[in-house]
Amino acid sequence: MSGLRFVDVCSGAGGLALGLEQAGFEPVLLLDNKPVACETLSMNRPRWNVLEMDLLDFVPDEHPYTYDVDLLSAGLPRVKSSATAGRADTDEEEQLLKAAVLLAYSIQPRAMIIENVPGLVDAAAFEPLREFVRKELEHLGYRLHWFVLNAADFGVPQDRKQGVVVALKERHSDSFRPPVRTVDKHLSVGRALRDSMAARGWRGAQAWAARAVAVAPTLVGGSDNRGGADLGPTGTKAAWARMGVNGGALADVTPGPEADDHPGLIKLTDAQAALLQGFPAEWRFAGRKTARYRQIGHASPPPVGKALGAALVEALRG
The missing domain is CATH 3.40.50.150 (Vaccinia Virus protein VP39)
Incomplete structure (x- = not known):
């Protein structure tokens, strides 16, 4: 058939x-x-x-x-x-x-x-x-x-x-x-995003990936009518922080060399969120950043x- x-x-x-x-x-x-x-x-x-x-x-x-x-x-x-x-x-x-x-x-x-x-x-x-x-x-x-x-x-x-x-x-x-x-072993956030984190020359990408050894918390798209793009409620943001990620907002681009001069929590892009949702890297999303992330979180x-x-x-x- x-x-x-x-x-x-x-x-x-x-x-x-x-x-x-x-x-x-x-x-x-x-x-x-x-x-x-x-x-x-x-x-x-x-x-x-x-x-x-x-x-x-x-x-x-x-x-x-x-x-x-x-x-x-x-x-x-x-x-x-x-x-x-x-x-x-x-x-x-x-x-x-x-x-x-x-x-x-x-x-x-x-x-x-x-x-x-x-x-x-x-x-x-x-x-x-x-x-x-x-x-x-x-x-x-x-x-x-x-x-x-x-x-x-x-x-x-x-x-x-x-x-x-x-x-x-x-x-x-x-x-x-x-x-x-x-899979026999879950794919960690660090392993999934290591290459994209290093793509713009961030020297801390490898160290960050070694820290982000857990799977991501559940991504949520939020309401279509209110709020911006963030990675979830307070408890979820705390889990992200333990992996070196600021869950309160999304970045427009992945970290570059400037991130080495200002250490702290880094932000994910909507394209990285899509990777965490299991989409192939070539899958594109229409709309502005918040609209793109809502589609990803709801998928x-x-x-x-x-x-x-x-x-x-x-x-x-x-």
């Missing part, structure tokens, strides 16, 4: 779609409601069919080429726990998750991936959502697999846990096995998408 086809919704900067492409899938449609994300997708893959539209407004009947694809994938905005219930954006996030599930009625893929917060898999606060997903997809003949993956186990230099739901039509379900880790790491895609290829062939 070749030419496995998929539809990807809430595509963002394309992390999940890129990983699936690397596993052998070909997209027939990528959908996102943010112009800058659609520009990023088209800039990197001009041949991809990118549609700028809100998922809640998407009508598959108007795009019949999406019918009967092998896979429907959705790297959705993070659903919040019951602790933040009542927030308007929380309601929207749940609506998007439900809309993605209901697409299976018309698209009828052989398999489906929903990627979200780890709590979606087993936290009590998410049981109503899990019950919705089970009820709707099992009614259509899918069998569900729930599990949590950590991107660090797939060569991404970041502690990033993701809750995953994989649904397959019953005839394929028994052949599916969740991805197993692909699904491509190596995790590749591992999920490979597991699905095996199941669909089996």
Whole structure:
């Protein structure tokens, strides 16, 4: 079997779609409601069919080429726990998750991936959502697999846990096995960024890399409506500081010789953040610095998408 086809919704900067492409899938449609994300997708893959539209407004009947694809994938905005219930954006996030599930009625893929917060898999606060997903997809003949993956186990230099739901039509379900880790040793921030830190002549790059021996804390993209580009909340910034990184802002360029004259915490660039998210160095991001970083922080790491895609290829062939 070749030419496995998929539809990807809430595509963002394309992390999940890129990983699936690397596993052998070909997209027939990528959908996102943010112009800058659609520009990023088209800039990197001009041949991809990118549609700028809100998922809640998407009508598959108007795009019949999406019918009967092998896979429907959705790297959705993070659903919040019951602790933040009542927030308007929380309601929207749940609506998007439900809309993605209901697409299976018309698209009828052989398999489906929903990627979200780890709590979606087993936290009590998410049981109503899990019950919705089970009820709707099992009614259509899918069998569900729930599990949590950590991107660090797939060569991404970041502690990033993701809750995953994989649904397959019953005839394929028994052949599916969740991805197993692909690295024996986690890739540290220092090893991942050493070359880029030295690229402009910073003599302290090697010493810094030897200090940054842990994986990165989880990158967060922050709100689309407020705040600038930083590497996370207070506790996360403290973890960055222990690795010699100022987590309060991003730099425009990597350190140069001037950094040796002013020792202290260095700042990462958005391109380095992309490396920590598992994007290849050649993947470009549209927009200004803050917009680029938000896309990166919200993305699904491509190596995790590749591992999920490979597991699905095996199941669909089996």
